[in-house]
Amino acid sequence: MNSVISKLGLDRFSGVYLGVILIIVFGFATPEFLTPATFHVIASSQSIAGIIAIALLIPMVAGQYDLSVGTNANLTGLVVVALQGYWGWSLPAALVAGVALGVLIGFVNGFIVVVLKVDSFIATLGVSSILTASVIIVTNSVVPPQPTSAGWKSLTQFEFGGFQIVIVYLIVLALLAWWLLEFTPAGRYLHAIGSNRDAARLAGVRVNRWSWIALVLSGGIAGIGGILYTSLTGPSFTFGATLLLPAFAAVFLGSTQLFPGRFNVWGTLLAIFVLALGVQGLQLLSGVTWLSPMFNGIALIAAVALAVSRGRSRSKGSKQSKEVEPPNEAAERHDSPALTGVS
Amino acid sequence: MSTEEYALDVRSMTKSFAGKAVLQDFDLTIEPGEIHALLGQNGSGKSTFIKALAGYHEPDAGSFVAVGGKDLAFGSPKDSFALGCRFVHQDLALILDMSVLDNMFMSSSFPMRMGVVDKREGRRRAKRALETVGLDLDLDTFVKDLRPAERTGLAVARALLSHNNETPSVLVLDEPTASLPTIEVQALLATVRRTAAAGVGILYVTHHLDEIPNFAQRVSVLRNGRLVGTWKTAEISHRELVEHLIGEALAAEMNTQRDKVDSDLSASPAIVVSGLQAGRLEDFSISVRPGEIVGLYGLTGSGREEILPAIFGSLSADAGTIVVQGKTLEMGRPDAAIRLGIGYMPPDRKTLGGFMSQTARHNMTLLSMKQFFRGGFLRKKPEVAEAARWFERLNVQPQKAEEALLSTFSGGNQQKILLGKWLRIDPKVMLLDEPSQGVDVGAKLEVHKQIALAATNGTAVIIGSSDVEELASLCERVLVLRDGHVAEELTGARVTVKDINTSFHSDINREGLVHA
Numbered sequence: 001m002n003s004v005i006s007k008l009g010l011d012r013f014s015g016v017y018l019g020v021i022l023i024i025v026f027g028f029a030t031p032e033f034l035t036p037a038t039f040h041v042i043a044s045s046q047s048i049a050g051i052i053a054i055a056l057l058i059p060m061v062a063g064q065y066d067l068s069v070g071t072n073a074n075l076t077g078l079v080v081v082a083l084q085g086y087w088g089w090s091l092p093a094a095l096v097a098g099v100a101l102g103v104l105i106g107f108v109n110g111f112i113v114v115v116l117k118v119d120s121f122i123a124t125l126g127v128s129s130i131l132t133a134s135v136i137i138v139t140n141s142v143v144p145p146q147p148t149s150a151g152w153k154s155l156t157q158f159e160f161g162g163f164q165i166v167i168v169y170l171i172v173l174a175l176l177a178w179w180l181l182e183f184t185p186a187g188r189y190l191h192a193i194g195s196n197r198d199a200a201r202l203a204g205v206r207v208n209r210w211s212w213i214a215l216v217l218s219g220g221i222a223g224i225g226g227i228l229y230t231s232l233t234g235p236s237f238t239f240g241a242t243l244l245l246p247a248f249a250a251v252f253l254g255s256t257q258l259f260p261g262r263f264n265v266w267g268t269l270l271a272i273f274v275l276a277l278g279v280q281g282l283q284l285l286s287g288v289t290w291l292s293p294m295f296n297g298i299a300l301i302a303a304v305a306l307a308v309s310r311g312r313s314r315s316k317g318s319k320q321s322k323e324v325e326p327p328n329e330a331a332e333r334h335d336s337p338a339l340t341g342v343s
Numbered sequence: 344m345s346t347e348e349y350a351l352d353v354r355s356m357t358k359s360f361a362g363k364a365v366l367q368d369f370d371l372t373i374e375p376g377e378i379h380a381l382l383g384q385n386g387s388g389k390s391t392f393i394k395a396l397a398g399y400h401e402p403d404a405g406s407f408v409a410v411g412g413k414d415l416a417f418g419s420p421k422d423s424f425a426l427g428c429r430f431v432h433q434d435l436a437l438i439l440d441m442s443v444l445d446n447m448f449m450s451s452s453f454p455m456r457m458g459v460v461d462k463r464e465g466r467r468r469a470k471r472a473l474e475t476v477g478l479d480l481d482l483d484t485f486v487k488d489l490r491p492a493e494r495t496g497l498a499v500a501r502a503l504l505s506h507n508n509e510t511p512s513v514l515v516l517d518e519p520t521a522s523l524p525t526i527e528v529q530a531l532l533a534t535v536r537r538t539a540a541a542g543v544g545i546l547y548v549t550h551h552l553d554e555i556p557n558f559a560q561r562v563s564v565l566r567n568g569r570l571v572g573t574w575k576t577a578e579i580s581h582r583e584l585v586e587h588l589i590g591e592a593l594a595a596e597m598n599t600q601r602d603k604v605d606s607d608l609s610a611s612p613a614i615v616v617s618g619l620q621a622g623r624l625e626d627f628s629i630s631v632r633p634g635e636i637v638g639l640y641g642l643t644g645s646g647r648e649e650i651l652p653a654i655f656g657s658l659s660a661d662a663g664t665i666v667v668q669g670k671t672l673e674m675g676r677p678d679a680a681i682r683l684g685i686g687y688m689p690p691d692r693k694t695l696g697g698f699m700s701q702t703a704r705h706n707m708t709l710l711s712m713k714q715f716f717r718g719g720f721l722r723k724k725p726e727v728a729e730a731a732r733w734f735e736r737l738n739v740q741p742q743k744a745e746e747a748l749l750s751t752f753s754g755g756n757q758q759k760i761l762l763g764k765w766l767r768i769d770p771k772v773m774l775l776d777e778p779s780q781g782v783d784v785g786a787k788l789e790v791h792k793q794i795a796l797a798a799t800n801g802t803a804v805i806i807g808s809s810d811v812e813e814l815a816s817l818c819e820r821v822l823v824l825r826d827g828h829v830a831e832e833l834t835g836a837r838v839t840v841k842d843i844n845t846s847f848h849s850d851i852n853r854e855g856l857v858h859a
Contacts, residue, residue, distance in 0.1 A: 179719075179720070182721075183719075183720045183721050184716070184719075184721060185721065188705065188708075188709060188712060188721070191705070192698055192701070192709055195699075195701050196694075196695075196697070196699070196700075198694065198695050199695055199697060199698055201657065201677055202657050202677055202687060202689055202696070203677075203710055203764075204681035204682075204710065205678070205709070206678055261700055262700075
């Protein structure tokens with residue numbers, strides 16, 4: 001039974017199978033589902049979610065949470081709009097300032113985590129709240145008008161082979177993150193820190209420095225995501241909060257896909273789109289508005305539960321190797337990403 | 344005496360792992376109120392016996408154990424507890440930030456009355472248990488404010504608490520004095536005497552032979568899984584005990600079999616440590632030449648455990664300077680130590696040494712990836728080839744499993760992989776903490792071979808170990824540590840199992856308790 005599962009890749013590729021099943025089921029259930037429009041909507045709307053998920057993924061690999069990615073995106077997007085609308089900044093200047101703001105937020109997160117030694121979960125939760133307040137301070141509670149310049153709109157609002165350009169941005173960012181995490185020494189260091197912080201330090205990895213860098217990258221990428229979102233759908237006060245949960249669900253669910261037990265880029269993106277297929281299909285069927293948060297909440301819990309049980313079953317498998325030593329020695333300590341991420 | 348009258352009656356207990364008996368035909372009896380000392384080197388089968396008694400190991404068929412006259416069902420911690428077996432381990436499992444009272448009821452839970460915790464009844468019982476062991480502690484004191492012997496006493500008192508107000512039959516104390524300062528030991532021994540006087544049979548496991556006279560009534564010695572003998576304490580000398588403990592013949596044989604290559608005495612030192620202070624360690628200095636293997640011996644609490652992490656920088660030192668081939672090392676910085684050519688294998692490979700959720704290859708190459716990083720990408724092919732080379736060189740089993748997770752290997756093979764990780768970068772100084780702990784015999788030999796080979800190639804090696812035979816077979820020089828100081832330095836022909844043990848137990852001669 002187990003060998004059948006692994007042959008078909010039901011464990012590593014369960015997301016792919018689920019995606020196919022969702023498409024078939026919803027395709028039969030509602031004629032509106034299997035249309036190009038559905039896929040274009042999912043592609044463009046989920047590209048931003050994917051970018052935020054990648055922002056979150058990088059510190060998660062190193063065992064650091066970044067709960068501020070959503071509000072960071074929100075604030076950055078609004079500031080870029082405000083700089084152009086209220087202060088008359090040129091588009092390039094506003095874009096540079098926006099990315100710099102995202103990076104700065106990441107830097108502050110890193111400072112709180114590394115220098116003040118506050119747990120990243122608490123640190124970024126606090127920063128997230130501060131950013132929510134900053135949104136109101138910066139805008140004076142008035143949504144700034146969408147800049148009218150052609151450049152601002154064409155940043156995101158032109159099509160590329162039928163799809164919005166943002167999916168190309170997502171793919172470029174994903175390739176960069178993939179390269180960083182899987183093909184550079186830096187990526188190895190981040191994975192090592194996430195896998196066993198103490199052992200990483202004893203192997204000469206500068207744990208603090210790399211944790212800080214991961215949070216800075218996260219802040220910068222979240223900022224870019226925020227700018228793109230605002231250009232695509234217009235400024236709003238609340239979009240940031242809605243991006244955080246799907247990102248978390250995708251990162252955890254992604255760690256059970258393709259390379260199980262390892263937070264990885266393509267697993268994360270696969271998860272983002274499969275989750276979106278589910279939400280979109282159910283939305284078409286039922287038309288209720290509470291579906292997305294409900295679905296994402298359940299998906300997050302299910303993803304973490306799955307990652308934990310995966311770690312457990314892997315530890316069972318290891319016991320089959322021949323052990324000459326007493327069983328208590330063989331009792332392995334298994335750190336599934338879901339668990340180490342929390343520590 | 345018949346079985347009914349013994350607090351503990353063990354007959355022909357055998358326990359095998361993977362077909363290999365680690366405990367064979369072991370017999371032991373303890374009378375109520377008796378203090379019975381159990382001696383044995385690491386790996387002699389002591390811990391296996393204790394774990395079997397506690398129900399964590401299931402002994403082989405044919406073994407028989409009775410506790411207070413009742414047959415013990417094997418493999419059930421619950422039954423072991425119900426029949427009245429209690430255990431106090433070296434790690435006392437006390438919570439320092441909680442009160443004496445709360446610690447007392449941590450495992451057995453507070454008495455309840457009408458659905459709420461009955462504090463008054465709890466205080467009464469706690470007080471009575473403490474009185475049994477002769478301790479008068481304020482129940483509201485935090486454990487962190489207690490003296491070390493009082494903490495052990497508290498753990499003993501907690502073990503004596505029972506649900507049905509019956510006195511437990513047997514109390515096993517596993518090296519309770521290992522980390523106690525000398526001055527505290529007498530206080531603890533008094534506590535144990537009081538406990539025995541209450542009718543409890545006590546199995547007292549220790550490395551300190553000097554504690555036994557005038558304390559235990561009988562003493563048993565385990566060696567290589569077999570009982571060497573049981574004697575009345577008054578009828579056996581210290582020297583006889585040491586010989587039984589380490590096996591005179593074996594020790595002599597081992598010494599002649601060693602073929603250690605002496606390092607070049609004229610070479611300038613690879614590493615010079617001076618005035619190192621950390622934790623219990625006081626003013627430690629050492630200088631090691633390239634190719635030399637130096638051993639550090641000492642029990643928990645002797646300061647031995649602090650030395651290697653403090654040199655490497657994973658433990659922050661209070662004072663001291665370290666010079667590696669003329670360059671002063673920045674203290675407390677493992678990355679700086681590695682840059683100067685120092686490697687360190689920590690004692691606990693699961694929590695400190697390795698990345699269990701990563702592949703063997705990733706574990707092996709983490710320290711240096713430069714050679715695989717070409718044109719902005721880590722190249723997989725040369726990296727896998729490198730890992731494969733080390734797999735072959737270290738004879739890692741299963742072969743060609745470079746892409747398997749580290750957690751899937753056996754302890755010995757994990758240790759080989761982690762040793763390979765360091766040998767790969769060709770360190771000038773290699774620090775090894777308990778390099779063969781929890782490792783099977785074959786892997787231990789392989790690890791020793793690789794350490795010797797590294798030394799031959801010019802690496803200065805320092806090994807910290809509680810395994811005397813390991814040190815005797817590998818080292819050119821052994822420092823014996825006691826109470827935070829180097830008690831003696833053994834060189835040349837004196838680096839033998841016997842001399843290390845004699846040196847270690849020599850405080851007894853000094854105090855003249857038993858004539859050797």
